[in-house]
Amino acid sequence: MSTLIDAPPAVRLTGITKRYPGVVANSDINLSVRRATVHALVGENGAGKSTLMKTLFGLHQPDEGTIEIDGQARTFASPADAIAAGIGMVHQHFMLADNLTVWENVVLGAEPTSSGRLDGARARRDIEAIAQRYGLGVDPRALVEELGVGARQRVEIIKVLYRGARILILDEPTAVLVPQEVDELFGNLADLKAEGLTIIFISHKLDEVRAIADEITVIRRGTTVGTADPRQVTNRQLAEMMVGSALPVPELRESTVTDREVLRLRGVRVAGVGRDVLSDIDLSIRAGEVVGIAGVEGNGQAELVDAIMGLEPVADGAVELAGRDVTRLSTLRRREAGVGFIPEDRHRQGLLLEATLWENRCLGFQTRRPAARGMFLDRAAARADTRRIVEQFDVRTPGIDVLAAALSGGNQQKLIVGREMSGDPALLIASHPTRGVDVGAQAAIWDQLRNARAAGLAVLLISADLEELIGMSDTLRVILRGRIGPPLDPRTVTPESLGVAMTGGHEAGGPDLPDTAGTDRPEQPGQAGVVGSADRVAESDLGTAGGSLSARKVTE
Numbered sequence: 379m380s381t382l383i384d385a386p387p388a389v390r391l392t393g394i395t396k397r398y399p400g401v402v403a404n405s406d407i408n409l410s411v412r413r414a415t416v417h418a419l420v421g422e423n424g425a426g427k428s429t430l431m432k433t434l435f436g437l438h439q440p441d442e443g444t445i446e447i448d449g450q451a452r453t454f455a456s457p458a459d460a461i462a463a464g465i466g467m468v469h470q471h472f473m474l475a476d477n478l479t480v481w482e483n484v485v486l487g488a489e490p491t492s493s494g495r496l497d498g499a500r501a502r503r504d505i506e507a508i509a510q511r512y513g514l515g516v517d518p519r520a521l522v523e524e525l526g527v528g529a530r531q532r533v534e535i536i537k538v539l540y541r542g543a544r545i546l547i548l549d550e551p552t553a554v555l556v557p558q559e560v561d562e563l564f565g566n567l568a569d570l571k572a573e574g575l576t577i578i579f580i581s582h583k584l585d586e587v588r589a590i591a592d593e594i595t596v597i598r599r600g601t602t603v604g605t606a607d608p609r610q611v612t613n614r615q616l617a618e619m620m621v622g623s624a625l626p627v628p629e630l631r632e633s634t635v636t637d638r639e640v641l642r643l644r645g646v647r648v649a650g651v652g653r654d655v656l657s658d659i660d661l662s663i664r665a666g667e668v669v670g671i672a673g674v675e676g677n678g679q680a681e682l683v684d685a686i687m688g689l690e691p692v693a694d695g696a697v698e699l700a701g702r703d704v705t706r707l708s709t710l711r712r713r714e715a716g717v718g719f720i721p722e723d724r725h726r727q728g729l730l731l732e733a734t735l736w737e738n739r740c741l742g743f744q745t746r747r748p749a750a751r752g753m754f755l756d757r758a759a760a761r762a763d764t765r766r767i768v769e770q771f772d773v774r775t776p777g778i779d780v781l782a783a784a785l786s787g788g789n790q791q792k793l794i795v796g797r798e799m800s801g802d803p804a805l806l807i808a809s810h811p812t813r814g815v816d817v818g819a820q821a822a823i824w825d826q827l828r829n830a831r832a833a834g835l836a837v838l839l840i841s842a843d844l845e846e847l848i849g850m851s852d853t854l855r856v857i858l859r860g861r862i863g864p865p866l867d868p869r870t871v872t873p874e875s876l877g878v879a880m881t882g883g884h885e886a887g888g889p890d891l892p893d894t895a896g897t898d899r900p901e902q903p904g905q906a907g908v909v910g911s912a913d914r915v916a917e918s919d920l921g922t923a924g925g926s927l928s929a930r931k932v933t934e
Contacts, residue, residue, distance in 0.1 A: 389434065391409040393408065404440070416579050434454075481502050481518035620817065630668070640836035647659070659695065678860040719809075729741075729790060735773075763800065773793050
């Protein structure tokens with residue numbers, strides 16, 4: 379033990395500065411990570427966390443500063459150099475080839491051979507052993523393009539473990555894991571730490587950071603603010619260090635629900651391979667109402683969203699928008715009829731990363747103003763409206779001509795939210811709208827949803843957090859095995875009981891949920907008391923659109 383204490387830090391970054399045209403992403407950052415510890419790195423979106431970790435992983439070189447690994451100065455010209463030094467990185471956004479299988483993705487660049495030929499059988503055995511040991515269940519033979527977001531995240535983690543890294547960089551690793559996997563991951567991180575491995579843990583979930591980390595370093599606007607002891611700091615204190623303000627609260631106040639029905643699903647059925655993925659779905663959302671959907675991965679949330687958007691064919695039943703049957707309309711026609719869509723996976727479904735911000739503003743609006751004037755693209759109007767979105771939604775960017783890939787994940791999300799809430803939509807499908815964003819961006823998105831709700835927007839909300847679902851919904855529904863349960867009142871539902879319903883626990887003698895719906899939500903001045911520093915009760919991946927659900931109980 380004394381040898382470990384006396385040893386130099388596993389990672390020491392000194393004076394790291396990284397500049398891009400018009401932006402200083404990192405400025406004189408200092409970070410020291412002790413061996414065999416979990417060191418959390420937190421900060422708002424755009425604070426420079428990912429840039430710093432990409433520097434450590436050799437994806438780019440710093441303009442100034444030094445990197446030391448186990449006391450030795452190192453220079454990484456590429457990720458291969460970092461991997462050779464025992465560093466592995468699990469990226470927040472997946473680095474996978476969709477047209478390859480799981481095992482092919484895992485061994486890519488580190489292929490095992492036998493007699494000069496690729497030994498696929500050995501690779502699959504090794505991957506199955508890693509998956510079993512760490513509770514990261516995936517089929518090595520499955521095509522990545524067929525996997526949901528949760529399974530893709532597990533593949534990324536297996537890639538790092540397969541290469542035997544001694545220093546692990548985990549960028550938002552729990553964002554898409556189900557509850558058991560989060561618990562198992564945390565247990566495995568403790569085991570890895572006990573074996574001498576060092577983990578750098580990046581997360582927006584402050585309660586998770588405090589639960590798993592030995593130390594927490596906060597970055598704000600590209601520079602280090604300080605290091606905190608997770609046993610002596612609260613979520614609110616961390617939030618104030620990150621963004622200079624208190625932890626935001628998801629809550630609705632006075633009721634804005636009207637009698638005007640915007641969305642109606644009547645007996646919707648979606649067929650799957652060998653069984654129905656959605657059965658007899660009846661759902662109604664009225665103007666001024668937020669309906670939250672809670673469920674565990676694979677229970678039909680993604681198919682529900684796809685059926686409403688026209689991305690999945692409906693075998694039976696009808697989808698009606700403002701009294702009009704749109705069941706057979708294309709996705710474009712549904713969007714033109716007033717459907718906005720915030721997808722869970724912003725990279726796969728929400729953005730063209732190699733296009734500019736103003737070009738991304740046009741996506742889904744290519745037949746409507748301000749993106750189009752008749753048959754032609756209206757560049758001037760699109761650019762002007764992009765500037766409005768950047769200002770109104772606080773998208774931090776040097777300009778609208780930068781590529782979407784240059785923005786942090788949270789700023790990409792704010793751009794999507796701004797785009798989808800433009801043009802006065804009648805219905806907004808918000809699938810994991812605050813996934814991977816910091817507390818400041820969360821507050822901004824919640825404010826925009828509240829304002830749009832008050833103006834008569836109907837919202838279908840699938841959230842990353844049960845607190846968000848309970849706090850931001852007028853009515854809650856649980857989806858289980860492709861069926862939607864009765865309406866629930868968020869004023870009487872607890873995260874614990876909702877988590878039980880999501881897993882079907884009430885069917886086996888678990889606690890029953892209240893069956894009263896919050897059809898007219900009265901003013902709730904005490905609503906802020908339902909959240910705060912919290913413990914996770916349950917967390918669930920939401921399937922192919924990406925994201926997780928987490929339930930927390932109040933501890934403050």
